[in-house]
Amino acid sequence: MSNPVIFQDNRYITADRAVISPFDPGFMHGDGIFETIRLYQGLPFKLELHRQRLERGLEVLDIPKPEMIDKLADIITHLSSRNHLQNIQGMVRIMISRGQEATGPTVIIQASPLDIKEIRKRQQGMKTIILPWKRDPNNPLLGIKTMNYLENKHGRKLAVRQGADEGIFLNHDGELCEGTFSNLFLVGRDFVVTPPIEAGLLPGITRKTIIECCRRTGVDCREEGVNLNDLSSFRGGFLSSSLMELAPLENLGPRRFNPVDIQDIMQTLLPAYQQQYQSA
Numbered sequence: 410m411s412n413p414v415i416f417q418d419n420r421y422i423t424a425d426r427a428v429i430s431p432f433d434p435g436f437m438h439g440d441g442i443f444e445t446i447r448l449y450q451g452l453p454f455k456l457e458l459h460r461q462r463l464e465r466g467l468e469v470l471d472i473p474k475p476e477m478i479d480k481l482a483d484i485i486t487h488l489s490s491r492n493h494l495q496n497i498q499g500m501v502r503i504m505i506s507r508g509q510e511a512t513g514p515t516v517i518i519q520a521s522p523l524d525i526k527e528i529r530k531r532q533q534g535m536k537t538i539i540l541p542w543k544r545d546p547n548n549p550l551l552g553i554k555t556m557n558y559l560e561n562k563h564g565r566k567l568a569v570r571q572g573a574d575e576g577i578f579l580n581h582d583g584e585l586c587e588g589t590f591s592n593l594f595l596v597g598r599d600f601v602v603t604p605p606i607e608a609g610l611l612p613g614i615t616r617k618t619i620i621e622c623c624r625r626t627g628v629d630c631r632e633e634g635v636n637l638n639d640l641s642s643f644r645g646g647f648l649s650s651s652l653m654e655l656a657p658l659e660n661l662g663p664r665r666f667n668p669v670d671i672q673d674i675m676q677t678l679l680p681a682y683q684q685q686y687q688s689a
C-alpha cells in the first residue's frame with residue numbers, strides 16, 4: 410500500500426496529502442495519545458475497550474475530546490474498505506495530539522495490512538532481556554498510551570541489539586512489570602499469574618481479555634507481583650498484545666523456558682481468545 414487512504418481531521422485523504430504543523434505539540438513533545446487495534450476481516454477487535462482507554466488518555470493529558478471519537482466504528486469500517494482490508498489481517502492506528510490552541514486536537518487514523526509473518530514468528534517463541542532501568546509505578550503516564558513512546562522504543566532497540574525480541578521492565582521493588590509493547594503472564598504448575606496494574610504497566614486490552622478467557626475456561630489466573638528472583642516455580646510464560654495475541658516466552662532474563670512446557674495452557678487460552686473474534 411504505497412499511498413493509503415487515511416483519516417485526518419474529519420477528511421479522508423491519501424497519506425501523501427497529510428500535513429502536520431511543525432508547531433503541533435504532538436510533533437514537538439509527543440503531547441498526545443495513540444491506540445493500536447487489530448482488524449480481523451476488516452472489523453476492529455475490542456473497539457469499545459480501545460475507545461475507553463483513548464478517552465482515559467485524553468482525560469489524563471487534559472486534551473479536549475474530539476467529536477470523531479463517537480464515530481470511530483464508522484471511520485474504521487470506511488478506512489478498511491477504502492484500503493481493501495476486509496479479507497486480510499490488518500491493523501488500525503489512531504493518533505490524537507493536543508494540536509494547537511486555535512485548531513484543537515489533531516486526529517489521524519490509518520489502517521494497514523498486518524505483517525502476519527512476523528506475528529507468526531513471535532507466536533513460536535520470544536526471547537527477552539531485562540531492561541537495565543526501573544519503572545516508577547507512580548508514573549501517571551504508564552497507564553495510557555502517550556505519543557511519547559521513546560522509553561519503550563529505546564528498550565525494544567536495546568533488546569533487538571542483544572538478539573532478543575522484547576525488553577521487560579522491572580519496577581523499583583524488583584517486580585516484573587511488562588514488555589515495551591506487551592503485557593506479561595507467567596505459568597505455574599496449575600495457575601497463571603500476571604503482574605497487577607499497580608506494579609506499573611499499561612492495562613492491556615489483550616491482558617484483560619485473557620484474564621476473562623481464564624475465568625471462562627477454568628484456568629486459575631491471579632494478578633500478583635512477581636519478583637525476578639522468584640521464577641523457579643514457573644514452567645513458562647507468555648506475552649500479550651492486540652497485534653500478536655499470545656506469544657510464548659523462550660526465556661525471562663536468565664531463566665530459560667521451553668514453549669512446549671506450556672502447550673496445555675496455550676491450547677486452552679488461544680482458542681478461547683480467537684473464538685471471540687471468530688464469533689463476532
Ligand SMILES: Cc1ncc(COP(=O)(O)O)c(C=O)c1O
Pocket residue numbers: 445561587588589590591592611612613614615616649650651652
Ligand atoms: C507498553 C505496552 N504494554 C502492553 C501492551 C499491550 O496492550 P494491548 O493488549 O492493549 O495491545 C502494549 C501495546 O502496545 C504496550 O505498548
